[in-house]
Amino acid sequence: MGLKTLLIAAAAASVAIAASVEEQLAKRGNLPTxxxxxxxxxxxxxxxxxxxxNSPAYDRDLFNHWITISGACNTRETVLKRDGSNVQTDSACASTxxxxxxxxxxxxxTAASDVDIDHIVPLKEAWVSGARNWDNARRQQFANDLTRPQLLAVTDNVNQAKGDMDPAEWLPSRTAYHCTYIRA
Structure with missing residues (x-):
């Protein structure tokens, strides 16, 4: 393969990746203007x-996350299908x-087990910022919100390192995503 062909292929791949990223962002809901x-x-x-x-004390179970969204698909599986490419699922809606x-x-x-679904606003951060005063239905809606870009499929250990930190304490390592993350 010649250098010119290699450069054309690399440019085409870059355009395809950029288009794919934009397509994924559009599927997640609109960012605030x-x-x-x-x-x-x-x-x-x-x-x-x-x-x-944090009074009363935060309890993740009070947010009733990963509820059934459609058929056998819970919130996690729905986000995996939305944010992934060429996702195939079994009869239980698990990504195969x-x-x-x-x-x-x-x-x-390429393995769903390597991906976590991140709440951009961590549930504990929501709790200490006022969600402790919400009723159970509102907390459940927040924890499973697919109408805004609140839930993202991300690298599992990166999400675990983020934990319950807010943007003042944690930003993604990929600096090109900082503005999008903060807007979301």
Missing amino acids: PVSASTARTYLNSITVQAES SGSWYSDYDGATW
Whole structure:
């Protein structure tokens, strides 16, 4: 293969990857539209800052996550199908093949077991920021929200390292994704 052919193939692959990433972002729901600086200042001035509270103590089970979405598919399997490419599932909706690109670190995985579904706003962060005052139905909706880009298929150990940290404490290692992550 000549250098020219190799360069053309590499360029075509880059365009295909970029189109695939844009397609995946579109499937996840719309990111909030940035507001003007004056509107942002108005919003910020209307916020009452309070200390986070973990009273009563956070309990992940109070968020009832990974509920059945359709047929045998729970929230996790639905996100795996949405965020993956060429995902095949068995009769129980478990992913048997496919590939997943992690926006957090740029890694691609071919085993669903290597992928976690991340809550961009961690459930504990939501709890200490006020979700402790929500009823069970609202917490369940938040934990399984497919209408916003709140749930993402990402590299499992990266998600586990993030834990319950918010954007002030943790950002993805892939700097090209920082703005998208913060907007989401």
